[in-house]
Amino acid sequence: MIDSISDSVILNNGIEMPWLGLGLMKIVNERKMIEAVNAAFESGYRSLDTASYYNNEREVGEAIKSSGMQREEIFITTKVWNDEQGYESTLSAFERSRKKLGLDYVDLYLVHWPVTGIFHETWKACEKLYHDGYIRAIGVSNFQIHHLKSLLSNCKVKPVINQVEYHPRLTQKELRHYCNQTDIQMAAWGPLMRGRLFENPTLTELSQKYEKTIAQIILRWDLQNEIVTIPKSEKANRIKSNAKIFDFEIESEDMVIIDGLNTGERTGPHPDLFV
Numbered sequence: 001m002i003d004s005i006s007d008s009v010i011l012n013n014g015i016e017m018p019w020l021g022l023g024l025m026k027i028v029n030e031r032k033m034i035e036a037v038n039a040a041f042e043s044g045y046r047s048l049d050t051a052s053y054y055n056n057e058r059e060v061g062e063a064i065k066s067s068g069m070q071r072e073e074i075f076i077t078t079k080v081w082n083d084e085q086g087y088e089s090t091l092s093a094f095e096r097s098r099k100k101l102g103l104d105y106v107d108l109y110l111v112h113w114p115v116t117g118i119f120h121e122t123w124k125a126c127e128k129l130y131h132d133g134y135i136r137a138i139g140v141s142n143f144q145i146h147h148l149k150s151l152l153s154n155c156k157v158k159p160v161i162n163q164v165e166y167h168p169r170l171t172q173k174e175l176r177h178y179c180n181q182t183d184i185q186m187a188a189w190g191p192l193m194r195g196r197l198f199e200n201p202t203l204t205e206l207s208q209k210y211e212k213t214i215a216q217i218i219l220r221w222d223l224q225n226e227i228v229t230i231p232k233s234e235k236a237n238r239i240k241s242n243a244k245i246f247d248f249e250i251e252s253e254d255m256v257i258i259d260g261l262n263t264g265e266r267t268g269p270h271p272d273l274f275v
């Protein structure tokens with residue numbers, strides 16, 4: 001049972017990643033970033049999720065510096081954006097991200113989307129950076145099963161993670177099964193469906209039953225499904241409250257009820273249509 005905010009999953013290359021992290025998309029103001037990161041560290045979060053696309057790596061770096069947290073205590077994820085992909089351009093993109101973050105190394109570097117015809121070259125650059133010691137683990141994001149199959153048949157280093165849109169309306173059953181089979185950890189982006197589930201009657205009932213917020217119910221459901229989760233908030237009270245998910249357990253019949261909310265609905269683009 002995952003019962004502490006310091007619990008982590010051991011990825012397929014042996015490194016540990018916290019089950020809960022803070023998503024940082026759309027926080028671009030430095031003061032707000034510092035407040036959010038401080039609130040997260042105070043609540044026990046140790047993992048932060050950014051991307052070159054979010055245009056906030058410099059602010060993330062400043063927030064880490066001002067927190068005084070030791071580098072080895074925290075887990076930093078960033079990602080290579082679509083127009084940065086390709087072998088040489090990924091190497092340069094990584095260096096830009098690393099410098100903006102002000103870090104010697106990044107914990108997890110993700111291929112943000114499977115850009116058709118290029119992602120294999122991008123992956124080779126990730127493998128080089130991994131072998132050179134600049135990244136502790138490499139993974140992908142928004143990969144469908146066919147993208148993973150294609151990557152796995154060509155790569156030297158297997159991805160540790162596939163970070164995909166995942167919430168009660170999009171449970172990604174087949175993809176989850178495939179990731180489990182291939183020992184690729186799934187991580188949930190948009191776990192709160194970007195705020196679209198807070199009036200759902202089923203979740204409202206469960207919220208009353210467990211005396212937890214709907215956000216806490218959903219994030220606990222993630223953990224019990226063994227999905228790494230990275231809810232975003234820039235509000236200290238929500239950051240704190242979203243982390244109070246380690247002191248209760250959703251009963252198995254209620255897990256099934258939440259699974260049953262799946263409609264396949266996305267808030268973001270379908271990976272096969274986007275790139």
Ligand SMILES: NC(=O)c1ccc[n+]([C@@H]2O[C@H](COP(=O)([O-])OP(=O)(O)OC[C@H]3O[C@@H](n4cnc5c(N)ncnc54)[C@H](OP(=O)(O)O)[C@@H]3O)[C@@H](O)[C@H]2O)c1
Nearest residue numbers: 023024025049141189190191192193194215231232233234
């Ligand atoms: N790999 C990818 O392609 C990809 C795509 C999208 C996102 N991501 C990552 O995943 C992270 C999370 O996804 P997301 O930001 O799209 O969506 P999300 O985490 O599902 O939802 C974030 C929204 O929910 C609100 N919220 C958070 N906690 C709440 C609470 N307890 N009560 C009420 N509202 C609450 C936030 O508002 P406030 O901030 O105002 O609290 C924000 O509007 C991102 O930040 C990013 O790091 C990755």
